[in-house]
Every structure is written in structure tokens, then in C-alpha cells.
Amino acid sequence: MDWQAFFLTLRLSAVTTAILVALAIPLAALLVLGRSRWLAIVQALTALPLVLPPTVLGFFLLVLLGPRTAVGRGIVAVLGHPLAFSFAGLVVGSVLYSLPFAVQPLVAGFSAVDPALIDAARLLGARPPRVVFSLLVPLARPALLAAAVLSFLHTVGEFGVVLMLGGDIPGATRTLSIALYDQVENFNYAAANRTAGILLALSVAALVAIYLSGWSRGGRRA
Amino acid sequence: MPDSGLELRIDTRRGSFHLQLDCTLRAEWTVIFGPSGAGKSTLLRLIAGLDPADVAIVAHNSKALTDTTNRLYLDPGRRHIGMVAQHPALFPHLNVQHNVGYGLTGSAFQRHPMASIERVQDMLALVGAEHLAARMPRDLSGGEAQRVALARALAPMPRLLLLDEPFSALDGAASDALLDRLRTWTRANRVQTIMATHDAADALAIGAEVLLLREGRLVALGPAAQVLAAERERLRARL
Numbered sequence: 001m002d003w004q005a006f007f008l009t010l011r012l013s014a015v016t017t018a019i020l021v022a023l024a025i026p027l028a029a030l031l032v033l034g035r036s037r038w039l040a041i042v043q044a045l046t047a048l049p050l051v052l053p054p055t056v057l058g059f060f061l062l063v064l065l066g067p068r069t070a071v072g073r074g075i076v077a078v079l080g081h082p083l084a085f086s087f088a089g090l091v092v093g094s095v096l097y098s099l100p101f102a103v104q105p106l107v108a109g110f111s112a113v114d115p116a117l118i119d120a121a122r123l124l125g126a127r128p129p130r131v132v133f134s135l136l137v138p139l140a141r142p143a144l145l146a147a148a149v150l151s152f153l154h155t156v157g158e159f160g161v162v163l164m165l166g167g168d169i170p171g172a173t174r175t176l177s178i179a180l181y182d183q184v185e186n187f188n189y190a191a192a193n194r195t196a197g198i199l200l201a202l203s204v205a206a207l208v209a210i211y212l213s214g215w216s217r218g219g220r221r222a
Numbered sequence: 223m224p225d226s227g228l229e230l231r232i233d234t235r236r237g238s239f240h241l242q243l244d245c246t247l248r249a250e251w252t253v254i255f256g257p258s259g260a261g262k263s264t265l266l267r268l269i270a271g272l273d274p275a276d277v278a279i280v281a282h283n284s285k286a287l288t289d290t291t292n293r294l295y296l297d298p299g300r301r302h303i304g305m306v307a308q309h310p311a312l313f314p315h316l317n318v319q320h321n322v323g324y325g326l327t328g329s330a331f332q333r334h335p336m337a338s339i340e341r342v343q344d345m346l347a348l349v350g351a352e353h354l355a356a357r358m359p360r361d362l363s364g365g366e367a368q369r370v371a372l373a374r375a376l377a378p379m380p381r382l383l384l385l386d387e388p389f390s391a392l393d394g395a396a397s398d399a400l401l402d403r404l405r406t407w408t409r410a411n412r413v414q415t416i417m418a419t420h421d422a423a424d425a426l427a428i429g430a431e432v433l434l435l436r437e438g439r440l441v442a443l444g445p446a447a448q449v450l451a452a453e454r455e456r457l458r459a460r461l
Contacts, residue, residue: 114311116307116309116311117311117313117314119270119272119298119311120305120311120313120371120374121313121324122272122297122298122299123270123272123298123299123303123304123305123325123375124299124324124325124374124375124378125299125300125325125327125378126299126324126327127299134324135313138315139314139315
């Protein structure tokens with residue numbers, strides 16, 4: 001069992017989830033509360049990683065963050081090293097790749113809040129940030145949990161973007177999915193079984209947590 | 223008495239519905255009377271700034287709230303308007319006290335938190351709901367929820383109060399008693415009030431100025447006894 005890959009995967013997923021939740025709350029609120037027609041473009045860009053092959057996203061990021069572009073050179077100037085083939089680079093790729101898995105549940109959750117409540121809050125002087133954090137977030141807690149769990153799981157199971165952008169560097173960019181690929185490539189099926197089992201257990205546990213939280217709320221309502 | 227009242231110059235469409243109005247409401251209390259679909263709620267939402275208008279000038283006591291010609295649109299929270307609709311829309315995750323105190327965020331209340339608590343208690347007492355302070359909205363009856371929604375709208379001391387059939391869940395006697403107390407309060411605090419109703423008996427009982435609205439057009443504006451003479455005869459004939 002590659003424990004280094006296991007803990008790296010957990011760290012990557014935790015950091016990515018934290019960033020995604022912080023990004024997705026204002027983004028989803030903007031999509032739900034905003035009235036500009038330009039928001040359709042924001043919505044499309046947010047959903048793009050759902051249909052884009054992960055390797056394509058990984059390739060674009062590899063080029064963008066590498067030394068051939070101004071952005072990449074700027075990052076090297078600031079950080080002293082390129083983002084590609086580093087843990088930080090993986091975080092950037094994971095955040096972009098899992099963005100729809102954080103935003104879409106929140107858009108659905110925020111949209112389900114009764115508009116009359118939002119009107120009441122606005123009339124009582126609440127500015128958009130207060131509407132979001134005093135109403136939408138508390139009333140859409142199940143959606144927030146779903147967004148966090150889905151982002152976490154999606155990052156845990158990520159392969160194409162990680163391989164393209166991070167390569168396979170033990171302790172820096174080798175996640176469980178990459179370790180599994182290596183183990184299968186080396187015909188080490190016993191280790192591959194354990195790695196796959198852990199990935200499966202993580203997914204099942206997280207999904208059970210989501211459904212349990214929904215079930216307990218239903219029980220309280222009844 | 224209000225200074226120059228509520229000036230309304232509105233011409234706006236919602237699908238096939240066309241609301242067209244040009245008048246100034248100066249009375250302390252104005253009842254907007256009309257059948258369902260006449261545009262009462264649409265008009266109140268435009269005044270509150272909750273919905274955009276195609277062409278509109280809305281000004282209260284000479285202060286412009288909406289002026290589409292000058293692209294002026296004051297945010298609903300900065301209009302000093304309190305609004306209570308038929309659906310109380312209480313925040314379900316906050317208890318009654320926190321619902322009523324939601325709009326008390328001014329610097330005075332932040333400096334003196336006790337002032338906020340006192341205001342909430344005063345408003346709950348005004349609507350006869352002081353015993354409900356710790357309850358959650360899901361534990362309230364329809365009438366109790368409407369009382370709390372009224373207290374919440376009054377707590378920030380609005381300059382203009384919009385009521386859209388706000389006591390529909392209260393029985394006749396309770397509704398009349400609450401209306402009496404509310405009228406005394408709005409008079410004492412110089413709060414101009416616009417109340418929409420489709421119940422002619424309500425409009426006549428209040429005896430306020432009546433704006434008769436039909437299919438989005440102003441049909442008449444004047445004293446209740448005059449504007450609703452036909453409705454009064456109809457009610458009398460039914461009795």
C-alpha cells in the first residue's frame with residue numbers, strides 16, 4: 001500500500017475542496033441572484049469541465065503554467081519554480097476540473113430557496129453578501145454538503161488532469177489513482193486491489209454520509 | 223401627514239399584462255382595491271423596487287425611488303419601505319425574535335444591542351405576538367405568522383408601508399383589532415400606508431382613500447364611500 005500517495009491524495013482533495021467551497025458559494029450566488037445576460041457565459045464556462053476530456057484540460061494547463069507562456073513565466077518569477085509538476089499545480093488543475101461539482105449542487109440548492117424570503121431580506125436592507133450568508137447558505141446546507149463531498153470525491157478519483165499536469169512524482173504529485181495505474185502496469189495486482197478498495201471505500205462512505213444527512217432531515221420533518 | 227405623498231408614473235408590461243398608472247397618493251392610508259389580476263401586487267412590487275419596470279417614476283415625499291428616464295433605481299433596502307404580503311415569508315431557520323430583528327442592522331443598533339431587543343419586543347407587543355418570541359416559524363399558525371411578518375416589516379421604522387392582503391389568515395375580529403392598532407401606530411409615526419385588497423368590506427371599513435384598479439388601469443381615486451358606492455350597494459343587498 002502506497003501510504004505516501006494515500007495521504008497526498010487526502011491533502012490534495014481537502015485543499016481543493018476548501019478552495020472550491022470558498023469559490024463556489026459566491027459564484028453560485030451570482031448565477032442565482034444575478035440578472036445580467038452575461039452570466040450565461042459564466043455558467044457555460046463553469047460547466048465546461050463536465051464535458052471537456054480531462055487530458056485536454058490538463059494539457060492546456062500544462063502549457064499555460066509552463067515556461068513558454070507569460071503566465072507561466074510570471075509564476076516562475078514569483079514562486080521561483082513552475083506550477084506544473086508540483087503539488088500547487090495539481091491544486092490549480094483540481095480546482096478547475098472539479099468546479100462544476102461544487103457549483104452545480106449549490107446553484108440547485110440556492111435556486112430552491114423561496115424567492116419571497118430573498119425579497120423580504122432585500123427589503124429589510126440586506127446587501128447581497130448578507131442575503132447569501134444569512135439566508136442562502138443556511139437554507140441550502142444539504143447542497144453545501146453535497147458540493148463539498150462531490151468535490152472531494154471527484155478530486156480523489158482524478159486521473160487525466162493529474163497525470164498530464166503533475167506527472168508521477170512520489171510525494172509531490174503521485175496520487176492514489178496514479179499509484180493504482182503504476183501498480184497495474186507492474187502487474188502488482190495485490191497492491192492494486194488494496195488501492196482500488198480504498199478508493200471504493202472512500203466513495204461509498206462519502207455517499208452514505210450525504211444520503212444519511214438527507215435521511216435524518218427527512219426524519220426530523222416527519 | 224405625509225409631505226407630498228407617493229408619486230406614481232408607471233407604464234410597464236409583464237407578458238400580456240399592461241400596468242399603466244399616473245397619480246399621486248397623498249392620504250395617510252390608501253387602499254388599492256381591485257379584483258384578482260388587476261395588478262395590485264405588481265404595483266406594490268414596483269413601488270418596493272423588487273421588480274424592474276419598463277418606464278416608471280416612483281417618488282415618495284419628493285425623493286425619487288425609481289426613475290427609468292434617469293436610470294435611477296434605488297435598492298429595495300434603501301427605500302425605507304416595509305412590506306407585508308399574504309405569504310408571510312418568515313425566515314424558517316430563525317426564531318420569531320431574530321426574524322423581527324433581521325432588519326435592525328443600523329449603527330445605532332450595533333452600538334446599543336439592547337435597543338434592538340427593545341424594538342423587537344415593542345413590535346411584537348404591537349401585533350399581539352410577544353408570547354411567540356422564542357418560537358420557530360414552523361410552529362406558528364397562519365395568523366401568527368402574519369402578525370410576526372408585520373412586526374418584522376415595522377421594526378426598522380419604514381417611511382412607507384405596503385400591505386398586500388396581509389391579514390388574510392386572521393379572522394374578522396382579530397383582523398379588525400390589529401388593523402386598528404396598526405392605524406394608530408402609523409399615524410403616530412407618520413408612516414404612509416398603501417394596502418391592497420380585493421375585499422370591498424375591508425376597504426369600506428377602513429374608510430381611507432381608495433384607488434380602484436382594474437386590468438392594470440386606474441379607474442377611480444377618492445374617498446372610499448364615493449369610489450366604492452356600487453360595491454357598498456352590492457354588499458348591502460347581500461345582507
